[in-house]
Amino acid sequence: MAVWVLSSELSWANPSDSGQEVDLALRQLLLNTIANSQSFADKYDAEVWFVGMSERLRPFIKDPAKRMALLRKVHHYANVHDVQPSLVLAVIEIESHFNQYAVSRVGAQGVMQVMPFWKDEIGRPDDNLIDLETNLQYGITILRHYLDREKGKWPEALARYNGSYGSYRYSIKVMDAWHRRWK
Numbered sequence: 001m002a003v004w005v006l007s008s009e010l011s012w013a014n015p016s017d018s019g020q021e022v023d024l025a026l027r028q029l030l031l032n033t034i035a036n037s038q039s040f041a042d043k044y045d046a047e048v049w050f051v052g053m054s055e056r057l058r059p060f061i062k063d064p065a066k067r068m069a070l071l072r073k074v075h076h077y078a079n080v081h082d083v084q085p086s087l088v089l090a091v092i093e094i095e096s097h098f099n100q101y102a103v104s105r106v107g108a109q110g111v112m113q114v115m116p117f118w119k120d121e122i123g124r125p126d127d128n129l130i131d132l133e134t135n136l137q138y139g140i141t142i143l144r145h146y147l148d149r150e151k152g153k154w155p156e157a158l159a160r161y162n163g164s165y166g167s168y169r170y171s172i173k174v175m176d177a178w179h180r181r182w183k
Contacts (some may be wrong), residue, residue, distance in 0.1 A: 083140055156174065
């Protein structure tokens with residue numbers, strides 16, 4: 001039985017040429033994700049990013065559709081706020097291990113572990129921080145705020161994001177995750 005794979009030009013190629021086999025449903029999901037991604041100027045760049053990040057995200061999120069949905073939202077909101085999507089993924093790995101329903105012992109919620117007091121700060125007290133899209137909007141906005149405040153210095157911005165300014169343990173964890181998996 002022949003299984004066809006997605007080539008770099010978004011066309012079908014025989015897997016015997018590359019030694020890879022890809023599920024047809026996953027291939028279609030990837031094609032749809034790339035086609036519907038609005039945060040890439042170039043479809044080839046989108047394909048490279050989504051394929052690479054999807055594989056890196058697989059240990060955390062098994063369902064390909066959920067992986068693609070998260071990656072599309074992360075890339076979109078990161079670009080809206082001029083934050084590297086790979087940094088956002090590293091923060092999420094350390095904060096929640098990609099658990100949308102995570103709640104910390106101090107009350108931080110969602111994938112980016114946003115503290116509920118931010119709803120009052122931003123002026124939207126009815127927002128649901130467990131909602132993935134809402135959580136990403138808050139988390140990335142907050143991260144951008146601290147990056148601006150610290151003039152782009154990631155270690156200081158990350159420490160502020162975590163509420164541990166003055167200690168770099170959290171920053172080191174995020175930077176290690178970024179270097180190890182997301183860079």
